[in-house]
Amino acid sequence: MPQIIMGPAEKSGLDGSVKKAAYSFLEKLREDDTVPGLHIEPIALSADPRVRTGRVNDFWRALLVKLTHGGATSYVYLGTYAHDDAIALAKTASVRINPINGIAEFIKVGDGAASAGGSVPVAQGAADQGGPAGPGGAAPSGTTVPPKPAPEDRDTTAYPFLETQGVSVADLTGLGFTEAAAKQAVTISDDDSLESFAGRLPTWQGVALIDLAYGKSVEAVREAYSIPSAPRDTSRDDTDEALLAALKHPASRAEFAFIEGQEELREVIENADFARWRIYLHPEQRTYAERDRNGAFRLSGGAGTGKTVVLVHRARLLARANPQARIVLTTFNRTLADSLREQLLSLDPEVPLAKAPGQPGVYVGGVDQVAYQVLREAGSALAGSQSSTGAVAQVLGPRTAQVLQGTAPGAWAEAIAVAGSSLPEELRSESFFIAEYATVVLPGRLTARGEYLRARRPGRKVPLGRAQRSGVWDVIEAYRAAAAAAGTADFEEKAMIAATQLDAAGARLADHVLVDEAQDLTPARLMLLRALVAEGKNDLFLAEDSHQRIYGQRIVLSKYGINIRGRSRRLTLNYRTTHENLAYALRVLGDQAAYEDLEAEGASASGYRAARRGPTPEMMPATSLAEEYEAAAELLGGWVEEVGAGAAEALGVLVHAKGVAEALQRALAERGIEAQFVGPDKEVTPGKVVIMTMHRAKGMEFSHVLLFGIDTGFGAGAAHLRDVPEADRADAELRERSLLYVAATRARDRLVVMWKGQPSELLPASG
Numbered sequence: 001m002p003q004i005i006m007g008p009a010e011k012s013g014l015d016g017s018v019k020k021a022a023y024s025f026l027e028k029l030r031e032d033d034t035v036p037g038l039h040i041e042p043i044a045l046s047a048d049p050r051v052r053t054g055r056v057n058d059f060w061r062a063l064l065v066k067l068t069h070g071g072a073t074s075y076v077y078l079g080t081y082a083h084d085d086a087i088a089l090a091k092t093a094s095v096r097i098n099p100i101n102g103i104a105e106f107i108k109v110g111d112g113a114a115s116a117g118g119s120v121p122v123a124q125g126a127a128d129q130g131g132p133a134g135p136g137g138a139a140p141s142g143t144t145v146p147p148k149p150a151p152e153d154r155d156t157t158a159y160p161f162l163e164t165q166g167v168s169v170a171d172l173t174g175l176g177f178t179e180a181a182a183k184q185a186v187t188i189s190d191d192d193s194l195e196s197f198a199g200r201l202p203t204w205q206g207v208a209l210i211d212l213a214y215g216k217s218v219e220a221v222r223e224a225y226s227i228p229s230a231p232r233d234t235s236r237d238d239t240d241e242a243l244l245a246a247l248k249h250p251a252s253r254a255e256f257a258f259i260e261g262q263e264e265l266r267e268v269i270e271n272a273d274f275a276r277w278r279i280y281l282h283p284e285q286r287t288y289a290e291r292d293r294n295g296a297f298r299l300s301g302g303a304g305t306g307k308t309v310v311l312v313h314r315a316r317l318l319a320r321a322n323p324q325a326r327i328v329l330t331t332f333n334r335t336l337a338d339s340l341r342e343q344l345l346s347l348d349p350e351v352p353l354a355k356a357p358g359q360p361g362v363y364v365g366g367v368d369q370v371a372y373q374v375l376r377e378a379g380s381a382l383a384g385s386q387s388s389t390g391a392v393a394q395v396l397g398p399r400t401a402q403v404l405q406g407t408a409p410g411a412w413a414e415a416i417a418v419a420g421s422s423l424p425e426e427l428r429s430e431s432f433f434i435a436e437y438a439t440v441v442l443p444g445r446l447t448a449r450g451e452y453l454r455a456r457r458p459g460r461k462v463p464l465g466r467a468q469r470s471g472v473w474d475v476i477e478a479y480r481a482a483a484a485a486a487g488t489a490d491f492e493e494k495a496m497i498a499a500t501q502l503d504a505a506g507a508r509l510a511d512h513v514l515v516d517e518a519q520d521l522t523p524a525r526l527m528l529l530r531a532l533v534a535e536g537k538n539d540l541f542l543a544e545d546s547h548q549r550i551y552g553q554r555i556v557l558s559k560y561g562i563n564i565r566g567r568s569r570r571l572t573l574n575y576r577t578t579h580e581n582l583a584y585a586l587r588v589l590g591d592q593a594a595y596e597d598l599e600a601e602g603a604s605a606s607g608y609r610a611a612r613r614g615p616t617p618e619m620m621p622a623t624s625l626a627e628e629y630e631a632a633a634e635l636l637g638g639w640v641e642e643v644g645a646g647a648a649e650a651l652g653v654l655v656h657a658k659g660v661a662e663a664l665q666r667a668l669a670e671r672g673i674e675a676q677f678v679g680p681d682k683e684v685t686p687g688k689v690v691i692m693t694m695h696r697a698k699g700m701e702f703s704h705v706l707l708f709g710i711d712t713g714f715g716a717g718a719a720h721l722r723d724v725p726e727a728d729r730a731d732a733e734l735r736e737r738s739l740l741y742v743a744a745t746r747a748r749d750r751l752v753v754m755w756k757g758q759p760s761e762l763l764p765a766s767g
């Protein structure tokens with residue numbers, strides 16, 4: 001059965017009206033390429049002797065490249081064309097191995113500069129500004145280069161991008177660009193020309209060019225695209241075996257996809273919406289999805305850079321490599337885990353799912369679900385025995401081992417009321433206790449007053465004297481006593497007990513643990529994940545974006561037994577949103593230096609970019625709430641018309657609190673807009689505008705986003721920040737910024753911000 005490899009068909013003009021015929025042709029080809037009706041034929045005078053055409057129907061021909069290797073056959077599909085166009089294209093089309101780097105490329109022989117599919121555009125910016133000439137008129141290396149500004153001050157109109165970054169023609173040719181493409185690339189001075197030029201190069205070159213233009217070093221590109229620094233042996237490049245191997249090069253896989261089965265073939269051909277990420281990964285994403293790691297690995301990256309996509313691919317590949325492997329794919333909460341499962345199944349409906357951690361296959365669940373399963377499974381063992389202290393007692397001190405029920409919300413407030421009278425007002429705060437308990441008491445497994453009085457409190461900003469510590473412990477004792485009486489435990493406690501139980505039993509329930517949104521996990525949850533899997537190859541893989549930390553405290557992984565030791569990398573290309581929306585969202589974050597990542601380093605956003613352009617985010621002030629409702633209804637009415645009522649779930653209205661959401665839903669209904677409020681465990685119903693809290697919107701995306709109610713009640717003035725102790729305020733305000741950043745980065749295309757009266761101080765000054 002021949003292997004079908006999808007080539008860059010989109011670029012070469014696959015027509016919607018022939019999709020069905022093309023699919024049926026490819027299906028037959030997959031079954032048996034010797035069937036006479038397919039007419040797989042070489043073309044006289046073709047530049048590449050491997051090129052074939054095939055008969056799709058009377059009028060249409062498929063363009064193919066045939067490879068024979070070790071008795072097997074593969075076809076690279078280059079699109080379906082009207083008969084005469086197919087014959088003309090077949091004469092110049094070629095899939096070759098780039099002699100410098102070994103990456104497979106689709107080129108048109110004799111097609112000047114880039115040897116890419118399509119003619120090469122003039123670098124408009126350069127020509128317009130009378131800068132170095134366009135095609136042919138080189139900006140050779142060695143031209144006087146203007147002083148290099150820092151990336152954030154880069155003036156893209158004044159300097160050609162690559163010169164600004166110190167990248168020369170020789171650097172580009174050294175990576176594998178043709179000389180003509182390299183000469184032209186260094187003249188490009190504006191985003192539009194960069195995008196259009198990049199779009200016409202073979203895919204790996206296009207993405208590499210954008211990477212370089214936005215500050216990635218030549219060495220980093222070399223590493224990311226697996227480009228050798230020494231000359232390659234090209235002596236076997238004309239063999240079919242060598243080309244097949246080149247098609248599997250990580251950078252080739254951004255343009256050529258090996259089709260695994262009939263269903264995948266049908267999806268790729270027929271379904272325009274079939275998400276590109278399922279097939280074509282950025283070379284870096286592919287590396288992170290595929291490469292073995294010798295221990296815990298951290299993948300960071302701004303919103304929309306494909307961290308989730310990498311995790312989902314990695315989970316699938318690990319499951320395929322070893323069907324007996326016990327894989328846990330987990331994240332902050334159940335809602336996000338449901339979406340991970342959906343993405344995993346959409347990538348591969350056949351992927352084996354496990355019902356519980358510890359079983360072969362992929363278990364997908366929120367980290368608290370993992371904890372629950374561990375506790376349920378452990379059952380009476382949690383109580384320990386006469387000779388050994390059980391996990392519950394190790395974490396909470398002597399008490400009943402019944403911990404499956406959840407502690408009621410408000411339990412901290414009650415404990416403070418009962419036992420906190422000796423504390424100063426500022427410490428009589430739920431938010432203080434939640435943080436202290438999660439970051440000091442539980443991870444230290446502190447069960448006695450004396451232990452707490454002596455405990456180190458790393459990372460805690462609120463200073464405590466001895467008497468205050470004792471007062472804090474009074475409240476903790478009251479909290480624990482009430483929970484013990486009720487036979488309950490909170491989520492943090494459950495995670496910590498589960499981690500302790502696994503450690504005590506030496507039971508490692510997983511071979512691989514993959515984690516999304518790791519920046520939001522508390523110490524106990526991280527310790528649970530650490531306890532699920534033994535240290536070793538491909539044990540833990542954490543995806544995170546410290547700019548999106550909206551829960552919990554700043555944490556450092558190494559304190560919880562997760563040793564990254566240089567195994568961390570960053571994704572920087574945002575696939576979701578536009579350049580304009582991203583620039584706005586980054587301004588919301590404000591001072592970058594204020595954020596730290598999970599290894600206590602500055603969380604960098606340098607080089608973070610979007611490849612698409614779109615409208616500038618729009619600011620819509622209102623003088624009253626009624627006016628804001630009115631404006632929202634009018635805006636959404638227009639958007640519904642634009643996307644069509646049947647697709648209204650692509651429109652997201654994000655607010656900071658449930659109450660605001662519910663009132664807005666009613667106000668919109670009164671104004672003729674039917675919207676749905678989607679709460680924590682609810683799913684989106686198609687056909688209705690979506691209203692969500694910003695917390696709930698984490699991990700989601702919408703084509704249009706309205707940020708509603710971004711007034712002074714959001715940010716430093718937010719009601720829930722009132723009980724935060726002074727010393728913790730700066731961090732709490734940072735989380736507010738992160739929340740707004742999360743919300744703004746949910747928009748694919750349009751972003752509008754509304755408020756009444758004064759805008760929140762978190763909004764960038766000039767819109």
Ligand SMILES: Nc1ncnc2c1ncn2[C@@H]1O[C@H](COP(=O)(O)OP(=O)(O)OP(=O)(O)O)[C@@H](O)[C@H]1O
Pocket residue numbers: 275276277280281282285301302303304305306307308309310545548574575576698699700701745
């Ligand atoms: N290689 C790719 N080609 C095309 N689209 C991609 C690619 N990788 C990711 N995407 C798309 O980009 C969007 C963001 O991807 P994903 O959700 O994985 O990013 P993320 O880094 O997890 O984002 P966030 O942190 O904001 O949740 C999705 O729509 C996804 O389909």
